[in-house]
Each structure stands twice: as C-alpha cells, then as structure tokens.
Amino acid sequence: MAVTANAFSAPDRVPARRALISVFDKNGLLPFAKALAERGIELVSTGGTRRALQEAGLEVKDVSELTGFPEVMDGRVKTLHPGVHGGLLAVRADPAHAKAMEENGLLPIDLLVVNLYPFEETLKAGADFATSLENIDIGGPAMIRAGAKNHAYVSVVTDPADYDGVIAELDTGEGTTSLSFRRALAARAYQRTAAYDAAVSTWLAGEAGETVPLIKTFSGRLAQTLRYGENPHQSAAFYVTGEARPGVASARQIQGKELSYNNLNDTDAAFELVGEFDPSKSAAVAIIKHANPCGVAEGPSIREAYLKALACDPVSAFGGIVAMNRRLDRAAAEEIVKIFTEVVIAPEADEEALAIMAGKKNLRLLLTGGLPDPVAPALNVRSVAGGFLVQSRDTGAVSEADLKVVTKRAPSAQEMADLLFAFRVAKHVKSNAIVYAKDGATVGVGAGQMSRVDSARIAALKARDAAEAAGLADPATLGSVVASDAFFPFADGLLATVEAGATAVIQPGGSMRDDEVIKAADEKGIAMVFTGLRHFRH
Structure with a gap:
C-alpha cells in the first residue's frame, strides 16, 4: 500500500533553489528578483514578468521550459500544466512523488511569487x-492554492509588501526558509484568494440579479490593529x-494619537x-457622542453651524x-479647540485651521477629500450568534412633496423646513x-x-438643562418642531412633545391609533405631517 503524503512530517528549514515569478503588480519586483538571483536562486517566469526581468539584465527561464508547452489563448493557458503544478505540489519526502517527478522530468518549485489580475480595481474603474x-x-489562484497547500516545502508570496521579509528570512536561514515562515505566508495566500473569490462571486451575483x-x-x-475594542x-x-466612500476608512489622519x-x-x-447635508446649500456640523448626535445644525458658515450644534x-x-x-x-477651528474634542473630521482644512489644530496634540484630525453619498447603495452587516444579518444601507429620504398633512393646521414654511431637518x-x-x-438646529x-415617551421627555429635560447652563429663562424646545423616527403608538408620546413646547410634528404614521394621535394633535392646535417612511436604527 502506498504511503500517503500526510504520513510525512514537514521539515523546518527548506532551501530555496528555484523561484517561479508571475506578477501583474510589478512594484518592487526588480530589486526583489535581483536579490533572489544574487542568492543563487534560479528564476522562472511568464509573459510580461519575464520580459521585465530580462530587460533588467537578469537570467530568467520561460515557464514553457518547465511545461514543454507554449502560452496559448492570449495567455489564458500558460501555468495550468503538470510541469508547474507538479513542481508546486510534490511532497519531497514521499518516494512515490520523487519517482513521479523524475519519470516526468518535473522540477521542484521552492518559491512562488504571484499576484493576481487587478479584478477589484477593474470593477472600481467601472469596466464593462x-x-x-x-x-x-x-492560473494565479490555482498556483497560489497549490503552493500554499504544500507549504511544507514551498514559500508562497502574494504581496510585494512581503518581499523584504522573504529576503531577510533567506539571509537569516542561509538560503532556507523556516516552516513557521512558510505557514504564515500560506495563510496570507489563502486570505488573498478568498478575498479575490469573494469579489468575483459578489460581482457575478449582482450581474445575475441575485440580490440574496x-x-x-x-x-x-x-488597516490597523487596535489597542482594544469597546472595553x-x-x-x-x-x-x-476598499469601498470608494469618503469616510474613516479612506481619511488621512493629519495629527493626534491612534484612533x-x-x-x-x-x-x-x-x-x-x-453627509446628508448638501454643502452647496448650507454648512452643517454634527457633534457625536457614543454614536448618537448631541447636537446638529445648519448655518451659513461652519463656525455658526458648530456654535448652534454645541448649544x-x-x-x-x-x-x-x-x-x-x-x-x-x-x-471654526478657534471655536472647536475651546473644549476637549476627541476627533474632528472634515473634507478639507485651511492651513490656518491646521495650525490651530496642531496646538491640541491629542486631538485627531481626519481629512477625507469628499463627503459620503447618502443615497449610494451598500450593505450593512451585523453579527448574531451563529450567523450575521445583512441589509441595504438606509438611503431613505423625504422631501416636502412626500409629506402628507394630517391635521387641521398645516405647518408654516419655517416649521416645514425644520421638520425636514429634524427627520x-x-x-x-x-x-x-x-x-x-428650531431654526435649523437640534x-x-x-x-x-x-x-418613545421616555425619549421625548429625556430630550426635553436635556433642553432645559442646556437653557439653565446658558442662563436662559426658557428651553429652546418652546416653539420647536419634533421628529419621531417611527410612529407614535399612542397619543402620550405626542403629548409629551407638546408639553415640551413643540408646535409641529413629523412622523411616519401607520399606527393602529393614528386617528387618536391626529385627534390629540388637533386638540392641541399643532401641525403634523406623515412621511410614510420609517428610520429605525438599532
């Protein structure tokens, strides 16, 4: 009975004598390949990669010398051959594998350097x-998987960022690589092919109209290993x-400690x-604490919007x-630095603003170069025990034309503007x-x-506290409007907002007791509009 490959334990140090290089991304390729050649490693390559190495004066074999078969079909078929995969998959310690290599003239490949066609970048560019x-x-993913499976003997490099590490490992091991090093590279290799396949399958499902x-x-x-999580x-x-959306993932951190x-x-x-507010129409500022806004405002300038939000x-x-x-x-920067702020994020910043921010070394300043599109489709994902929930991003929005006035009194023009802002x-x-x-500010x-009653009362309580702190006789909720993200199931929530001083309400509607809520609004003489759109956020 033949001994299976699994019966052989993987050696620790393995010499690197032959490298197969086939890369699309040629950043760092030439110095890396030269370093390999200087260490006596034979270079084998394909197509454009081989030409680039030869033009740099390196001695390099064509992959056809391993396969005995030319590249065909515009390069679609060049490495899908036993001459390549036999050299990658052979278990060197297995006599049957060694015999098969000898009988078929297969040469072992000890170092595989492959990165893939830029599929993700092609999609981002809007290709047809x-x-x-x-x-x-x-061919690339096939070679990567083969070499990574046989990492007992093969080092697989899929990222130019790892080139220096490979040379350092070879120097440390006097021309050999360690099992732990090869295993770490194998893990990265499978991570890369998994991500690649995920991108392809997601795109193709979309092209097939498969939404679920x-x-x-x-x-x-x-992008970053964090010191710790929420706690x-x-x-x-x-x-x-890699989503092309301005925000924390793409921002440049100008200053401050690690996020x-x-x-x-x-x-x-x-x-x-x-991002919900068009900068060509008004400046907008949001102040957030624990993922909830404690102040949002529009104004003619960022400074004025900030002061209104802060109030x-x-x-x-x-x-x-x-x-x-x-x-x-x-x-705006002069006002913001007056109190302790963890992070400031903006599309851009003036040089004078940067100088002011620099005086607060612990303040993190992020510049994004743009704003997120509030209606661009995307997915939100949340984990649950044993799985995850996926939903489309909430891109819902309403305009005045979408609203239905359900009370005897319609909102005034100012109330309508504030209702849309609040919602x-x-x-x-x-x-x-x-x-x-009120007046374009929370x-x-x-x-x-x-x-919902508690939310209405807590918001009113905080408004009273803010008024007292500012030395005002009355809270700003007097004469304000109010938005509810979902319908009022009973009239008590609405009445709590009226008690706080609200004169107009915007809510989705759709409750079994809508008539009761509308009646209560009419009795109090306030205006109310229905949106028909809910904004739950859990």
Whole structure:
C-alpha cells in the first residue's frame, strides 16, 4: 500500500533553489528578483514578468521550459500544466512523488511569487462586463492554492509588501526558509484568494440579479490593529473593504494619537450624518457622542453651524466627535479647540485651521477629500450568534412633496423646513428617536430608549438643562418642531412633545391609533405631517 503524503512530517528549514515569478503588480519586483538571483536562486517566469526581468539584465527561464508547452489563448493557458503544478505540489519526502517527478522530468518549485489580475480595481474603474470577466485570474489562484497547500516545502508570496521579509528570512536561514515562515505566508495566500473569490462571486451575483445569494462572502484588509475594542478586555482590529466612500476608512489622519475602536465607530456615525447635508446649500456640523448626535445644525458658515450644534447639549459635547460637510476654516477651528474634542473630521482644512489644530496634540484630525453619498447603495452587516444579518444601507429620504398633512393646521414654511431637518437627523439617532429642532438646529435629542415617551421627555429635560447652563429663562424646545423616527403608538408620546413646547410634528404614521394621535394633535392646535417612511436604527 502506498504511503500517503500526510504520513510525512514537514521539515523546518527548506532551501530555496528555484523561484517561479508571475506578477501583474510589478512594484518592487526588480530589486526583489535581483536579490533572489544574487542568492543563487534560479528564476522562472511568464509573459510580461519575464520580459521585465530580462530587460533588467537578469537570467530568467520561460515557464514553457518547465511545461514543454507554449502560452496559448492570449495567455489564458500558460501555468495550468503538470510541469508547474507538479513542481508546486510534490511532497519531497514521499518516494512515490520523487519517482513521479523524475519519470516526468518535473522540477521542484521552492518559491512562488504571484499576484493576481487587478479584478477589484477593474470593477472600481467601472469596466464593462467583458473587461471585468477577462480580469478574473485563473492560473494565479490555482498556483497560489497549490503552493500554499504544500507549504511544507514551498514559500508562497502574494504581496510585494512581503518581499523584504522573504529576503531577510533567506539571509537569516542561509538560503532556507523556516516552516513557521512558510505557514504564515500560506495563510496570507489563502486570505488573498478568498478575498479575490469573494469579489468575483459578489460581482457575478449582482450581474445575475441575485440580490440574496445562497452563500454570502465578505473580505477586508487589515488597516490597523487596535489597542482594544469597546472595553479594554476586548481585542479589536480595523479592516477596510476598499469601498470608494469618503469616510474613516479612506481619511488621512493629519495629527493626534491612534484612533480607538470607539473613535472609529463614532467618527463614522458623525461623518455619515453630515453627509446628508448638501454643502452647496448650507454648512452643517454634527457633534457625536457614543454614536448618537448631541447636537446638529445648519448655518451659513461652519463656525455658526458648530456654535448652534454645541448649544443643544454642551455638556455631552465634551470629549465628542465633530464632523462637518465643508472645509474646516480658522474661525471654526478657534471655536472647536475651546473644549476637549476627541476627533474632528472634515473634507478639507485651511492651513490656518491646521495650525490651530496642531496646538491640541491629542486631538485627531481626519481629512477625507469628499463627503459620503447618502443615497449610494451598500450593505450593512451585523453579527448574531451563529450567523450575521445583512441589509441595504438606509438611503431613505423625504422631501416636502412626500409629506402628507394630517391635521387641521398645516405647518408654516419655517416649521416645514425644520421638520425636514429634524427627520433627517432622526435617521441617525438610535431608536426610539425623538429630535426637537428650531431654526435649523437640534435643541433636544432623545435616543435609544425603550419607550418613545421616555425619549421625548429625556430630550426635553436635556433642553432645559442646556437653557439653565446658558442662563436662559426658557428651553429652546418652546416653539420647536419634533421628529419621531417611527410612529407614535399612542397619543402620550405626542403629548409629551407638546408639553415640551413643540408646535409641529413629523412622523411616519401607520399606527393602529393614528386617528387618536391626529385627534390629540388637533386638540392641541399643532401641525403634523406623515412621511410614510420609517428610520429605525438599532
């Protein structure tokens, strides 16, 4: 009975005598290949990679010398051959494998250097179906999987970032690689092919109109290992997907210490909120604490919008996140640095603003180069025990034309503007959400309560506290409007907002007791409009 390959234990140090190199991304290729050649490693290559190495004066064999078969079909078939895969998969310690190699003239491949056709980049560039399809790599993933499976003997390099590490390992091991090193490379290799296949399968499912595929895959690249998660006893890391969306994943950090898990989560919430406001129409600022807004406002300038947002809840704003939809300028920066702020995120910043921010070394400043599109489709993913939930991003929005006046009194023009503003903010407040607003600014926010009545009362209480702190006789909720992210199941929640001083209400409607709620609104003489659109945020 033949001995199986699994019966042989993997050696620790394995010499690297032959390298097969086939790469699309040629960054760092020439110095790496020269370093390999200088260490006596034979180079074998394909197509454009071979030509680049030869033009650099390196001695390199064509892969056809291993296969005895030319590249055909525009290069589609060049490495899919036993001459390549036998050299990658052979278990050197297995006599049967050694015999097969000798009988068939197969040469062992000890180092495989492959990166793939740029499929993901092709999609981002908006290529058509045929071009995208042609950029699906076949031979590359096949070689990577084969070499990684046989990492007992083969080192597989899929990322130019690992080139220096390979040379250092060869030097440390006097021309050999260790098993632990090869295993780590194998893990990275399978991570790369998994991500590649995920991108291809997601794209093809979309092209086939399959919105809910049988198997859903995701991938991300490690951007940052975080000190800890929400709490110090939790480990955490930040992965980026490559989504072309301005925000925390693509931002440049200009200054400040490393961002934490909570910083990233809160900053994303803040910037997504200000992305709702068109910068050509108004400046907008959101101040976020624990992923909920403690103040949001529009104004003619970032400074004025910031001051209006801060007035909503100056106590909670301490240690918060500040996001804006326009360039950070000197006037706004001078106000922001007056209190402790964890993170400021903006599309751009003036040199004068940068100089002011630099005086607060612990403040993190992120510049994104743009704003997120509030209606761009994407997926939200949340883990649950044994699985994950997937939904489309909440891109819902309403205009005045979408609203239905359900009370005897219709909102005034100012009330209507504030109602639309408040409902836009409520979309970004944890449910049950209640948002009081006046003159393009929040004046009270109630978030994440089990009862909508409690949210209404808490928001009003915080408005009273803010008024007292500012030395005002009355809270700003007097004469305000109010938005509810979902319908009022009973009239008590509505009446709590009226008690706080609200004169107009915006809500989705759809409750079994809508008539009761409308009647209560009419009895109090307030205006109410239905949106027909709900904004739950859990």
